[in-house]
Amino acid sequence: MTEQHGDGSGDRYLAREGARIAYEVTGERAGPPVGYAHGVMLSRAAVRRLDLLDLDAMAGGRRLLTYDARGHGRSTGRPVAEDYRFGTYARDLLALLDAVGFDEPMDFTGSSLGADTALRAALLAPGRFRRLVLMIPPVAWETGEGPHARDWYTAAADTIEAHGAERWREGWAKEADTELMPLFDGYPQFDMTPDVSDELLPYALRGVGASDLPSPEEIATVRHPTLVLAWDADPLHPVSTAERLHALLPESELHVSGSVEDVQGWTRRIAEFLER
Structure with a gap:
């Protein structure tokens, strides 16, 4: 069931089990539609605030589906x-595509959690997609007893439940740009403030921490032309995941950025890739 939102935002809402998904379709230019899915703890507004990716320029005027993942x-x-x-987010996306009624294969870009959403949805319904862009794919396929990089999500949830979200948010603001993503240390627009309520934050973190990318064997079956984009020195989004995806995906390209300026060029790279 889809509802029209009445506050002037342009959003519509899709009712899903346990959630209402806010989404918007903009643009009118002919051609394959374009979609974008953000990362965990962020939102459409948070992505725009970072000023690293221009979603509208990426779509080039074509119909653009953007949405906030459940709980975000x-x-x-x-x-x-x-x-x-992860699987829930992919099923939410496919339900959204039913709701908006796109009747041709679309181009889809996802960041972090959104990269898994793109991959997993393409595995579930390959005919609905034309090209994929996987930005900063998350740490994946960790084996052994650990410690594992994705344990960070569970540890963060533990801290929130033990000491409260406000205290954790204060620490996260410093940790994000000095420890987890040092590439952006000093970048004035870098703002990773979670756009998730205090109530839902630990649950969102635990769900992601208990997830993994599809198996390498499954990923190797994806035949969509794919652009993989990574940035350096981020343990939750390591270059090694991007490199493995590039090796597994038979029609993929890989680009790794070592500076903020190069990351800001991703909009152009994506737009050019999607115009092929």
Whole structure:
């Protein structure tokens, strides 16, 4: 069921099990539609605030689907960790595509969590996609007893539940740009303030922490032309994941950035890739 939102934002809402997904379709130019999915703890507004990726320029005037993942931004969710596993987000996306009625294969870009959403949705419904862009794919396929990089998500959820979200948010603001993503240390627009309510934040983190990318064997079956983009020195989005995806995906290209200026060029790279 889709509802029109009445506050002037242009959003519509899709009712899903345990959530209402806020989304918007803009642009009118003919051609394959374009979609974008953000990363965990962020939202459409948060991505625009970072001023690293210009979603409208990426789409080049074609119809553009943007949305807030369940529990993020304008979308709602419930305090159930299982709701925030990677597979749920992919199923939400496919339901959105049914709601908007795109009747031709689309180009889709996803960042971090959104990269998994793009991959997993393409595996579930390959005919709905034309080209994929996987930005900063998350750490994946960790084996052994650990410690594992993705343990960070569970540890963060533990801290929030033990000491409160406000205290954790204060520490996260410093950790994000000095430890986890040093590439952006000193970048004035770098703002990773979570756009998730205090109530839902630990559940969203636990769901992602308990998730993994599809298996290498599954990924190797994806035949869509794919652009993989990574940035350096981020343990939660390591270059090694991007390199492995590039090796697995038979029709892929890889670009790794070592500076903020190069990351800001991703909009142009994506737009050119999607215009082919």
